[in-house]
Amino acid sequence: MLELREVPADRRDGRHTETASRVAARRVASRYLDPHLAHTQVEEMVQRTADTSSFLDVLADGTVVGALWIGAEGDELVVYDVLLDRPETATELVPLLVEQARSRHARMIGIGVQPGDEAHAAVAAYPGFTLRATNMAVTLDADLPDAGQLGLRRMTAEEFQRFTDGEVEGFAEELISAGMEREQALGRSRTMMAELLPAGRESPGMEFHVAEVAGEPVGDLWVATRETMAFVYNIEVRPEQRRRGYGAAIMNAAAHRCRALGHPVLGLNVFAHNPGARALYDKLGYCVTHDYFALDLPDGG
Numbered sequence: 001m002l003e004l005r006e007v008p009a010d011r012r013d014g015r016h017t018e019t020a021s022r023v024a025a026r027r028v029a030s031r032y033l034d035p036h037l038a039h040t041q042v043e044e045m046v047q048r049t050a051d052t053s054s055f056l057d058v059l060a061d062g063t064v065v066g067a068l069w070i071g072a073e074g075d076e077l078v079v080y081d082v083l084l085d086r087p088e089t090a091t092e093l094v095p096l097l098v099e100q101a102r103s104r105h106a107r108m109i110g111i112g113v114q115p116g117d118e119a120h121a122a123v124a125a126y127p128g129f130t131l132r133a134t135n136m137a138v139t140l141d142a143d144l145p146d147a148g149q150l151g152l153r154r155m156t157a158e159e160f161q162r163f164t165d166g167e168v169e170g171f172a173e174e175l176i177s178a179g180m181e182r183e184q185a186l187g188r189s190r191t192m193m194a195e196l197l198p199a200g201r202e203s204p205g206m207e208f209h210v211a212e213v214a215g216e217p218v219g220d221l222w223v224a225t226r227e228t229m230a231f232v233y234n235i236e237v238r239p240e241q242r243r244r245g246y247g248a249a250i251m252n253a254a255a256h257r258c259r260a261l262g263h264p265v266l267g268l269n270v271f272a273h274n275p276g277a278r279a280l281y282d283k284l285g286y287c288v289t290h291d292y293f294a295l296d297l298p299d300g301g
Contacts, residue, residue: 001061002058002060002065003059007055015055018067020042020043020046022083023045023069023080023081026112029289030289030290032137032228033227052071053080054070056070058089060089065086066083066084066119068081068083070100072106075107075181076106076107076109076180076184077101077106077110078109079109079120082111082120087118087122088122090126094123094126097109097123107181107296107297108179108294109294109295110132110292110294111123111129111293115289124293126295129295130293130294131291131293132178132179132271132272132292132293133272133291133292134269134272134278135268135269135290136270136286136288137265137266138265138286138287139264139265140255140258140264144259145252145255145284147249147252149213150213150218150246150249151212151213152209152211152212152221152253154209154210155201155208155210155220159208159220163208163220164193167234168190169186171189171192172185173185178271178273179294206224207221207223208220211249211250211253213246217238218241218244218246219236219237219246220235222234223266228263229263229264229266230263230265231267232251235251247277248280251281252284254266268281
C-alpha cells in the first residue's frame with residue numbers, strides 16, 4: 001500500500017534540485033527554451049509556490065518508490081512533477097492525490113503530460129481524468145504553406161482596444177468550458193492579461209495584427225515573439241468571414257512572420273472543447289508538445 005510523506009529536511013535540498021532539473025528539462029523540450037532560462041523559470045516557480053506546494057516521497061511499505069511535487073492554484077491541486085519506479089502504481093497514487101486535494105479544499109486535480117512521460121501519463125490515464133487542453137507546435141522550415149492573398153498589418157490603437165476589451169471575458173469563457181469555476185477563471189484571465197500586457201499594445205515581445213484580404217479585415221492575430229518559440233495567444237476570424245479558409249491562411253501568415261523574425265518554431269494552445277480548431281492545427285502539421293488533464297472532484301471545495 002502506498003503512502004505520502006513530506007521529504008525529510010536532510011534530503012529536501014537534493015529533492016529540490018532533482019525535481020527542478022526534471023521540470024526544466026520538460027520545459028526545454030516542450031517550449032524550446034534555453035536550458036538556463038528554463039531552470040531560472042522553475043526556480044522562480046518554486047519560490048512563488050513555497051507556501052502552497054509540497055515535495056513528497058511516495059512510499060510502499062516504508063520504501064521510497066516515487067517522488068511528487070504538488071501545489072494548490074486557486075481551487076485546483078496541480079501535480080507539477082511525479083516520478084514513479086513503476087508507472088502502474090499510479091492507480092494507487094491517485095486516491096492519495098484525491099485526499100491531498102480534499103484536504104486543501106480543491107475542486108480538481110490537474111496534471112500535464114508530454115509525449116514519452118510515462119509516470120505523468122499513467123496518472124492522467126486514471127478513470128475520471130479528461131483532456132482539457134493541448135499545446136502544439138510546428139517547425140518553421142522552408143516548406144511553409146503560403147498565406148495566399150491574405151496579409152497582416154499592425155493593429156491601430158483603436159483596433160487593439162476593441163480586440164482586448166473582449167479578451168478577459170473570452171479567455172475566461174474558454175477556461176470555464178474547460179472545467180474551471182467562473183470566478184477563478186475570470187481572476188486567472190485578468191491576471192494573465194495584466195502580466196502579458198503591462199504596456200498594452202507596446203508590451204515587449206507582443207504583436208497584434210489585423211488580417212486582410214484585398215484591404216478588407218477578415219480576422220485578428222495575437223502572437224508572442226519574446227522567446228525562442230513564438231506563440232499564438234489568439235487567432236480570430238471575423239464572424240461574417242468564416243468558412244472561407246481564412247483561419248488556415250492567418251496561421252500560415254503567422255508562421256511566415258515568425259520565421260522572418262528568426263524563430264525556429266511556432267506554438268499554440270487549443271482547448272479540448274474546440275475540436276474544429278484542433279482539426280485545423282493537425283491539418284497544418286502541428287504536433288503535440290504537452291497535454292493537460294484534469295480530474296473533477298464534485299464534493300471538493
